[in-house]
Amino acid sequence: MNFTCMQRRYTAVLLFSFSCSYLPAQDLDSLLNLNAFTQESDLQKILNKNVTVSSQKLSSRETPGILSIITAEEIQNSGARDMIDVLRLVPGFDVMQDLxxxxGIGLRGSWANEGKVLVMLDGQPFNDLLYQSVAVGNRFPIDAVERIEIIRGPGSAIYGGSAEYGVINIITKAAESLDGVIVYGTGGFHADAVGRANAGVMAAQKSDIFSWDLSAFKGSGIVSDAKHHTDPIQNSYNGNSDYTDQDLSNVSQADPININLGLKYKGVSFRAMYDAFETSDPSVNVSFKSLFTDLRYTWQVSDKLKLTPQIKFMQQRPWTYGPKENRSPDFEVQATRIYSQVDGQYEASRKASINFGAIYFSDHGDYETVLNTFTGDRSLTLSNYAFYAQALFKHRLANATIGFRYEKNNRYGGAFVPRLALTKKIENFHFKVLYSQAFRAPSLQNINIALGGKIKPEKSDVFELELGYQFTPEMLLAINAFSISTRNLMIYGSQGEDETFEEWYENSQKSGSKGIEFVYTIRQKVWYANLTYSFSQAIKNNSVEVYNVSQTIKQYVGFPSHKVTLNTNFSLTSRLTINPTFIYASTRYAYTTVDDEGNAISTALDPYILTNAFLNYKNILPGLTGGIGVYDILNERPATPQAYNGGYAPIPGRSREYVVKLSYQINFTK
Known part of the structure; x- marks a missing residue:
C-alpha cells in the first residue's frame, strides 16, 4: 500500500474517532457565550491543582512551563502497560532504541536520553551517573502511580544539568495518597509469547504527625516477540550470528524490581529505594542497579520563610553489560553520589515570593571491569556546587518569573543559565511567554573518555509560547510553539573493532528543533476525550552527523514530523468504562540496512496508527478492580529505530497484545 493511501486511511480513522467523541459538544457560538466559572468541573480540578514540579504556588495554567499531567484515573482507564504507553500519549514524546x-526518551523531535530529560520517582532521580541516561520500558510500576507531572521544556534553572529539555516527575500512590493496602498485577499475552507478568504491593498509613509507606514491585517481560529478526547492520559490522533469524521473545528481556520505603515524622522525611532493571538484545545482557537514600527536614522558620535542608546518597551500577553465554560482565562501574542541598522559600507578600538554594555534590566512579582498550581513568571524582534563585511577582496583567542557576564543576568549569517567564490566566484565557537557557552537565563517562581530555557543557536556548482558552468548565484548548537551539552537544564516537576499538565523547557545534503542539481536552461526567497534535522539525545547519538521514534535512533519524493522539473514555455504567486510544505517527527514517561497502544506509518507515482499547470494571467486589484490553488491535507492529546512526537496525514492534489487570485495595479505617 502506498504512502498516500495509508495516510488517507489513518486520517479517516482519526477524524471518525474524533467526530464521535465530539458529538455531544455544543456549537462554537454557544460555547463562547458560556461562563467557565460555575461549580468546579473534573477538568478544572486537574487544571487548578498546584503541581510539585513547579517551584511556585501556581496552577498548571499559570506555572512557568508547558505542562502535561497524567492522573491515576487516566492510567487505570487506559490500561497502560508501562511508561512507553503513557509517554506516547504526551505531545512531543517518543521512545527510541539506544544500545x-x-x-530511551526522545522529545520534540530530538534524542533526549542522555541528560536532556530528568526522570524522578518519588523525588529520586533515575538518570544514571555515568551518562545521565534513563532506561524506560517495562521498568516503572505504572499501576502504582498516583500522578505523573511532565514539563515539556527546560528545567535546568531549578533542577540542574540533567533537565535540559524536560522533566518527568512520577509520584506513587503509596507516597502520596494511599492510606491502606493495594495488591496489583498485570499480564500481557501475545499469540505465541508472554509479553509481561508484573505484580506489586503497596501499604501506607498517613496521619498529621507520622506517616509511612512501603511498596514492592517485580516483573518480567520481553522487548519484542518478533519471530525472525535479522539485523543486517550488526551482521555486517560484527559478523555475529546472534543477530540472524532470532525469535526475540526468547532472547530479549525487560525485568524490573523496585522496593520503596518512605517515613515522615512532623517535618522530617526519609526515603530509601532499591531499583534494578535487566534488559538484553540477542547477544548482550545489560543491567542497571541503584540504591537511593534521601533525608530532609522542612523547617518553617516563620510565616514567610521555609527552609529545607536535604542529604542524598546514591549508589549505582549502571550499564553493566557482557555476553549472554557466560554472564560475566565486560564493563562494570560502581558510581556514587553524595548530595547536599538547602532550599528556601520566602513569601515576601501575597504578590511576591522567591525560591532559592545552594547545592554541593560529589560524584565518584570506580571502574571495576573495563575492556582492554579502555583509555580513561579507573577511578574518577567530580565535585560540583550550584546556586539558584527564582522570583515570582504577581500582577493583574501578568505573573513574572525571573530566575537563574550557576553551577561549577572541578573538571569542566562553570555554567550559568537564566530564565524568564510571563504567565497569566485572565478569566477563561491564559498565556505563557517563556525563555530559558538550559544546560547539560558532563557526567562521569563524558569526562573520563573525553576526546583530548576536554569536554564542555551543552547549552540550549529555548523559546516557548502557549495560548489557551477554556470554553466551558469541561473544555480546554491550548496551543504552544517552541524553538530549541543547542550548542556544544556532547556526542559519542567510536572506531575500530576488538583490540583496535576506541571510544570517546566530543562537543559538536549545533542541533535542535522547532515546532508546535496542540492539546484539546473535554471532560464530561460520563466521558472524556483528549486530542493532541505534535509537529517538530530539525533546525537548519545541524552539525551532528549521526542524527542526519539522506532523505531529508527536516527530520532527525527515528522521529516523525507529525504525531496525533486521541485518548477517550466512556462510562458504560457507574462501574464499567471503556477506553479507546489512537496514536498516529507520520513517516520516519531509520538506518535499516547496509550498502555494498558495508556502510549503514537509511530508509523510510511507513506511517502507523496504534489502536488500543481497554475495558475497566471497578469494585467487582468491594475494593477489587479488574480490566481487560487489547493493544495494537490492527497489528501494525511499528518498529523502534535507533535515534542515531549507531549500528543497530530498528527493533521489530510487538504484535497485538492482550492485557489483563487486577488490583485489590483495603483502606484503613480512621
Whole structure:
C-alpha cells in the first residue's frame, strides 16, 4: 500500500474517532457565550491543582512551563502497560532504541536520553551517573502511580544539568495518597509469547504527625516477540550470528524490581529505594542497579520563610553489560553520589515570593571491569556546587518569573543559565511567554573518555509560547510553539573493532528543533476525550552527523514530523468504562540496512496508527478492580529505530497484545 493511501486511511480513522467523541459538544457560538466559572468541573480540578514540579504556588495554567499531567484515573482507564504507553500519549514524546535494546526518551523531535530529560520517582532521580541516561520500558510500576507531572521544556534553572529539555516527575500512590493496602498485577499475552507478568504491593498509613509507606514491585517481560529478526547492520559490522533469524521473545528481556520505603515524622522525611532493571538484545545482557537514600527536614522558620535542608546518597551500577553465554560482565562501574542541598522559600507578600538554594555534590566512579582498550581513568571524582534563585511577582496583567542557576564543576568549569517567564490566566484565557537557557552537565563517562581530555557543557536556548482558552468548565484548548537551539552537544564516537576499538565523547557545534503542539481536552461526567497534535522539525545547519538521514534535512533519524493522539473514555455504567486510544505517527527514517561497502544506509518507515482499547470494571467486589484490553488491535507492529546512526537496525514492534489487570485495595479505617 502506498504512502498516500495509508495516510488517507489513518486520517479517516482519526477524524471518525474524533467526530464521535465530539458529538455531544455544543456549537462554537454557544460555547463562547458560556461562563467557565460555575461549580468546579473534573477538568478544572486537574487544571487548578498546584503541581510539585513547579517551584511556585501556581496552577498548571499559570506555572512557568508547558505542562502535561497524567492522573491515576487516566492510567487505570487506559490500561497502560508501562511508561512507553503513557509517554506516547504526551505531545512531543517518543521512545527510541539506544544500545542493546535499551529504550530511551526522545522529545520534540530530538534524542533526549542522555541528560536532556530528568526522570524522578518519588523525588529520586533515575538518570544514571555515568551518562545521565534513563532506561524506560517495562521498568516503572505504572499501576502504582498516583500522578505523573511532565514539563515539556527546560528545567535546568531549578533542577540542574540533567533537565535540559524536560522533566518527568512520577509520584506513587503509596507516597502520596494511599492510606491502606493495594495488591496489583498485570499480564500481557501475545499469540505465541508472554509479553509481561508484573505484580506489586503497596501499604501506607498517613496521619498529621507520622506517616509511612512501603511498596514492592517485580516483573518480567520481553522487548519484542518478533519471530525472525535479522539485523543486517550488526551482521555486517560484527559478523555475529546472534543477530540472524532470532525469535526475540526468547532472547530479549525487560525485568524490573523496585522496593520503596518512605517515613515522615512532623517535618522530617526519609526515603530509601532499591531499583534494578535487566534488559538484553540477542547477544548482550545489560543491567542497571541503584540504591537511593534521601533525608530532609522542612523547617518553617516563620510565616514567610521555609527552609529545607536535604542529604542524598546514591549508589549505582549502571550499564553493566557482557555476553549472554557466560554472564560475566565486560564493563562494570560502581558510581556514587553524595548530595547536599538547602532550599528556601520566602513569601515576601501575597504578590511576591522567591525560591532559592545552594547545592554541593560529589560524584565518584570506580571502574571495576573495563575492556582492554579502555583509555580513561579507573577511578574518577567530580565535585560540583550550584546556586539558584527564582522570583515570582504577581500582577493583574501578568505573573513574572525571573530566575537563574550557576553551577561549577572541578573538571569542566562553570555554567550559568537564566530564565524568564510571563504567565497569566485572565478569566477563561491564559498565556505563557517563556525563555530559558538550559544546560547539560558532563557526567562521569563524558569526562573520563573525553576526546583530548576536554569536554564542555551543552547549552540550549529555548523559546516557548502557549495560548489557551477554556470554553466551558469541561473544555480546554491550548496551543504552544517552541524553538530549541543547542550548542556544544556532547556526542559519542567510536572506531575500530576488538583490540583496535576506541571510544570517546566530543562537543559538536549545533542541533535542535522547532515546532508546535496542540492539546484539546473535554471532560464530561460520563466521558472524556483528549486530542493532541505534535509537529517538530530539525533546525537548519545541524552539525551532528549521526542524527542526519539522506532523505531529508527536516527530520532527525527515528522521529516523525507529525504525531496525533486521541485518548477517550466512556462510562458504560457507574462501574464499567471503556477506553479507546489512537496514536498516529507520520513517516520516519531509520538506518535499516547496509550498502555494498558495508556502510549503514537509511530508509523510510511507513506511517502507523496504534489502536488500543481497554475495558475497566471497578469494585467487582468491594475494593477489587479488574480490566481487560487489547493493544495494537490492527497489528501494525511499528518498529523502534535507533535515534542515531549507531549500528543497530530498528527493533521489530510487538504484535497485538492482550492485557489483563487486577488490583485489590483495603483502606484503613480512621
Amino acid at each position: 542493546q535494546f535499551v529504550m
